Amino acid sequence: xxxxxxxxxxxxxxxxxxxxxxxxxxxxxxxxxxxxxxxxxxxxxxxxxxxxxxxxxxxxxxxxxxxxxxxxxxxxxxxxxxxxxxxxxxxxxxxxxxxxxxxxxxxxxxxxxxxxxxxxxxxxxxxxxxxxxxxxxxxxxxxxxxxxxxxxxxxxxxxxxxxxxxxxxxxxxxxxxxxxxxxxxxxxxxxxxxxxxxxxxxxxxxxxxxxxxxxxxxxxxxxxxxxxxxxxxxxxxxxxxxxxxxxxxxxxxxxxxxxxxxxxxxxxxxxxxxxxxxxxxxxxxxxxxxxxxxxxxxxxxxxxxxxxxxxxxxxxxxxxxxxxxxxxxxxxxxxxxxxxxxxx
Amino acid sequence: xxxxxxxxxxxxxxxxxxxxxxxxxxxxxxxxxxxxxxxxxxxxxxxxxxxxxxxxxxxxxxxxxxxxxxxxxxxxxxxxxxxxxxxxxxxxxxxxxxxxxxxxxxxxxxxxxxxxxxxxxxxxxxxxxxxxxxxxxxxxxxxxxxxxxxxxxxxxxxxxxxxxxxxxxxxxxxxxxxxxxxxxxxxxxxxxxxxxxxxxxxxxxxxxxxxxxxxxxxxxxxxxxxxxxxxxxxxxxxxxxxxxxxxxxxxxxxxxxxxxxxxxxxxxxxxxxxxxxxxxxxxxxxxxxxxxxxxxxxxxxxxxxxxxxxxxxxxxxxxxxxxxxxxxxxxxxxxxxxxxxxxx
Numbered sequence: 279x280x281x282x283x284x285x286x287x288x289x290x291x292x293x294x295x296x297x298x299x300x301x302x303x304x305x306x307x308x309x310x311x312x313x314x315x316x317x318x319x320x321x322x323x324x325x326x327x328x329x330x331x332x333x334x335x336x337x338x339x340x341x342x343x344x345x346x347x348x349x350x351x352x353x354x355x356x357x358x359x360x361x362x363x364x365x366x367x368x369x370x371x372x373x374x375x376x377x378x379x380x381x382x383x384x385x386x387x388x389x390x391x392x393x394x395x396x397x398x399x400x401x402x403x404x405x406x407x408x409x410x411x412x413x414x415x416x417x418x419x420x421x422x423x424x425x426x427x428x429x430x431x432x433x434x435x436x437x438x439x440x441x442x443x444x445x446x447x448x449x450x451x452x453x454x455x456x457x458x459x460x461x462x463x464x465x466x467x468x469x470x471x472x473x474x475x476x477x478x479x480x481x482x483x484x485x486x487x488x489x490x491x492x493x494x495x496x497x498x499x500x501x502x503x504x505x506x507x508x509x510x511x512x513x514x515x516x517x518x519x520x521x522x523x524x525x526x527x528x529x530x531x532x533x534x535x536x537x538x539x540x541x542x543x544x545x546x547x548x549x550x551x552x553x554x555x556x557x558x559x560x561x562x563x564x565x566x567x568x569x570x571x572x573x574x575x576x577x578x579x580x581x582x583x584x585x586x587x588x589x590x591x592x593x594x595x596x597x598x599x600x601x602x603x604x605x606x607x608x609x610x611x612x613x614x615x616x617x618x619x620x621x622x
Numbered sequence: 623x624x625x626x627x628x629x630x631x632x633x634x635x636x637x638x639x640x641x642x643x644x645x646x647x648x649x650x651x652x653x654x655x656x657x658x659x660x661x662x663x664x665x666x667x668x669x670x671x672x673x674x675x676x677x678x679x680x681x682x683x684x685x686x687x688x689x690x691x692x693x694x695x696x697x698x699x700x701x702x703x704x705x706x707x708x709x710x711x712x713x714x715x716x717x718x719x720x721x722x723x724x725x726x727x728x729x730x731x732x733x734x735x736x737x738x739x740x741x742x743x744x745x746x747x748x749x750x751x752x753x754x755x756x757x758x759x760x761x762x763x764x765x766x767x768x769x770x771x772x773x774x775x776x777x778x779x780x781x782x783x784x785x786x787x788x789x790x791x792x793x794x795x796x797x798x799x800x801x802x803x804x805x806x807x808x809x810x811x812x813x814x815x816x817x818x819x820x821x822x823x824x825x826x827x828x829x830x831x832x833x834x835x836x837x838x839x840x841x842x843x844x845x846x847x848x849x850x851x852x853x854x855x856x857x858x859x860x861x862x863x864x865x866x867x868x869x870x871x872x873x874x875x876x877x878x879x880x881x882x883x884x885x886x887x888x889x890x891x892x893x894x895x896x897x898x899x900x901x902x903x904x905x906x907x908x909x910x911x912x913x914x915x916x917x918x919x920x921x922x923x924x925x926x927x928x929x930x931x932x933x934x935x936x937x938x939x940x941x942x943x944x945x946x947x948x949x950x951x952x953x954x955x956x957x958x959x960x961x962x963x964x965x966x
Contacts, residue, residue, distance in 0.1 A: 352840055429882055473842075486886045496696055497886030498817075504883055509875040509901055516901075516908035518882040525883075531853040538773055538862040539848055539869075540884055542830045542841030557853055557860075564860035 320466055323459040329614045332607050333463070336570045340546060341470050347568040349546055351471040356547035357537060357558060358460070360478035360485060360502075362592040363551045363574050364493060365456040366445075368583040370591060372452045373484050374416075376439055380423035397422065421522035425505055428517040429483060436487035450619065453492050459615045460549075460574075464493055472547065476500045477537060479529035479554055483520070501536050503528045529554045534561035549574060556597040563604065572607040573597060581618045582611060664810055667803040673958045676951050677807070680914045684890060685814050691912040693890055695815040700891035701881060701902060702804070704822035704829060704846075706936040707895045707918050708837060709800040710789075712927040714935060716796045717828050718760075720783055724767035741766065769849055769866035773827060776864055780831035794963065797836050803959045804893075804918075808837055816891065820844045821881060823873035823898055827864070845880050847872045873898045878905035893918060900941040907948065916951035917941060925962045926955060 324330045339347040340354065361367035381391070381400045391397035396415035399407035408415055424432065440453050448455065464474050474495050476485060482502035490496055504525040507518045528536050534557050537545065548555070548562035551574040559571035576585050576592065586594040601608050611618070668674045683691040684698065705711040725735070725744045735741035740759035743751035752759055768776065784797050792799065808818050818839050820829060826846035834840055848869040851862045872880050878901050881889065892899070892906035895918040903915035920929050920936065930938040945952050955962070 352834075355842075482883070482886070490696075498699075498884065500886065507879050507882060509878045509905065511901065511904055516878070516904045518878060518905075534853045534860070534862060535851050538851060539826070540842065542826070542844065557855065560855050560860045561853065561862075 320469075321459070321462050323462055323615060323617045325614055325616050327610075327614050329607060329609050333570070333572075336547075336568065337467070337470050337472070339568055340472075349567065353543065353546065354470075354472040355475065355541055355543065355545040356467050356472045357475045357477040357501075357533075357541075357545045357549070357562070358464075359550040359552070359555045359558070360476050360480050360489070362576065363457075363549050363555070364460050364476070365452070366582060367591050368585070369447070371480070372445075372455075373480050374419075375443065375446075375452070376436065376484065377419050377423045379439060379443055380435070381419065384423070424481065424484075425520045425522035428519055429507070430517065432483055432520055433487045436484055440488035453488050454622070455619055456492055457574075457615070458617045458620045461493065461620065463549075464495070467547065468494070474499065475537075475541065475545075476502070477528065477533050477548075477558060478502045479527065481505075482528075501528060501540055531557045533558035537561065544569075546570065548572065550597070551576065552592040552594050553597045556600060559597070559606065560600070563606070570607060571601075571604075572609060573601050574609045575611060577610050578612040578615075578618065580612075584612075664813075665803070665806050667806055667959060667961045669958055669960050671954075671958050673951060673953050677914070677916075680891075680912065681811070681814050681816070683912055684816075693911065697887065697890065698814075698816040699819065699885055699887060699889040700811050700816045701819045701821040701845075701877075701885075701889045701893075701906070702808075703894040703896070703899045703902070704820050704824050704833070706920065707801075707893050707899070708804050708820070709796070710926060711935050712929070713791070715824070716789075716799075717824050718763075719787065719790075719796070720780065720828065721763050721767045723783060723787055724779070725763065728767070765866035768825065768828075769864045772861040772863055773851070774861060776827055777831045780828055784832035797832055798966070799963055800836055801918075801959070802961045802964045805837065805964065807893075808839070811891065812838070818843065819881075819885065819889075820846070821872065821877050821892075821902060822846045823871065825849075826872075845872060845884055875901045877902035881905065888913075890914065892916065894941070895920065896936040896938050897941045900944060903941070903950065904944070907950070914951060915945075915948075916953060917945050918953045919955060921954050922956040922959075922962065924956075928956075 321330060321334075339345045340349040342348055358364055361371055365372070378400050381397050385391055385397070385401055388397070391401060396408050396411050396419050399405070399411070399415075400419065408419070427435075440451075442451070444451050445455060467474055474493075476489060476493070476495055476499065478485060478501070480502050482500055482504055485500050485502055486497045489500055506521040506523040506525040508521055510517055510519050526532060526536065530553075533555065537558065544565040545562045546565065546568070547570045548559050549572045550556070550559055555573075559573070562569050563571045573594065575594070575598075576583055578584060585592060586598060598608070600606070609615075665674060665678075668677075683689045684693040686692055702708055705715055709716070722744050725741050729735055729741070729745055732741070735745060740752050740755050740763050743749070743755070743759075744763065752763070771779075784795075786795070788795050789799060811818055818837075820833060820837070820839055820843065822829060822845070824846050826844055826848055829844050829846055830841045833844055850865040850867040850869045852865055854861055854863050870876060870880065874897075877899065881902065888909035889906045890909065890912070891914045892903050893916045894900070894903055899917075903917070906913050907915045917938065919938070919942075920927055922928060929936060930942060942952070944950070953959075
């Protein structure tokens, strides 16, 4: 659950929300050229900058069967971090808002929580107190709200939350705080035979409840942090129960390890936004042949949030140094994107 | 590695190999009808028995958008055990033959093995002695041959082995001891928009080296037992190293747990052949709506091997009882299949 990051996520960053400044269109359908290769016509939320050129040149090379950089379709794997890469992550990871909302929703059945930390602080709306309880408090909060039920029940709970829950600052639904240029990029890649995967520190079951519809990425192409589970078969039927124990944290070195375990080959494209994605980008860059490791750089304090070295969510220090020294693509949200969130 | 089963796999079963008795064609291409729905014309290695009817009726129902049992394409997941379901597994798991062959291939660089069990017994060709060393010996054999190298190196090693290694009894290559009717079934399912997955107790990296080509199943749709791995980034580059520790055994309850973790939803079809597949079949049967849990029953002592309750590889006792009581499909290899292995 990236609990160490969750904790420090409480150090809220300053921000300005300027929805009305968004420009451009919300066109998210990819378009096929007459030759069946998708053009970049659908990338309308991207400005005509070198970043866009670099992305489209890469795709043209790997899909051109006469090019030395051609990649057969089976090997065209693209991986995307989620928090801060496909949707926003400030002032704290959205999954932690879910956990807090869940404590509130479940409180009526748990009068004892009024005396039990960290639920007591959450119910009192005292996030500072929650923060002071450190890793232990966050772990307890996550396990209380994410474990002890079947996968199907948890999926339903998250689905209902995602349908309605809104961000405390923007008042947008969390699932409407996805990045329109990235939606277009996902479509563009897929139209070129590139299989899109999420590889995120977020919980895999949390993401599967809403991400397939929002991103067009099927459940089986979503990789994330997992809890241990137990298959139960009894008179009530068969189900997979979620246990209050971390199984695998899909962050840092865990990302390439999970890509190897679940996908079984190196991606050709990897997008991330923090040092937690560095190992995944290095792994992608190490493939034989052309690759596109890329960072999304949060430079837009007006339309979204500006952060990298400071703060505690999405910290990007070592990754940016390596990106510069290796010449990786760094997308500048302020300059490269003419819109942030989809227009309603 | 299903090490407990590996051990007892040494109790060799009697068998008769009668390749020349194989009938039928090796047609493995699926055919599309004019409406884009694949017909069962391609299932030529299947006899016209109730088993075939049941499979094709199921597929017609779940793909007919006017049927109450219609399943949208995103939910059409089929899972297959490998050993004994897609390829043979007698007289012992083929992956164990790989381990033995590897010890022999690596022996020149390891003179110390002449004094170290279980390698000493393997090099002396004394499988009875290896067997007497029980689980500990097998684990050491597997870890010696499967860990300590990068995933890429291991993949190359298995690939080279699979290209040439032959079965001690049939003298066929192991990769030619796949079941022709199952190859046709995989094609038939895929032609009907059903995504085919392997979910096997075998090692995932072992299978990924040859199964994509042999079965037409991509690496990322192969799920199996895993070793722990470590992402290494140093002056030599980036790689995932295989550690000599079991990460997850994809057998019994581990199968539905892994299906939930990696695929994220219940399959509509599951084929297995042993009690190790029962939990996966139960999980599949528990989905809301139509499902096809199925056992391959090894009834053909002439053309392959006949086994179920006895022996120690592919034991099928509890699973067969449940299949009978629940009315699951049980494929009778002797009666339902007119050919076992692909014709050369």
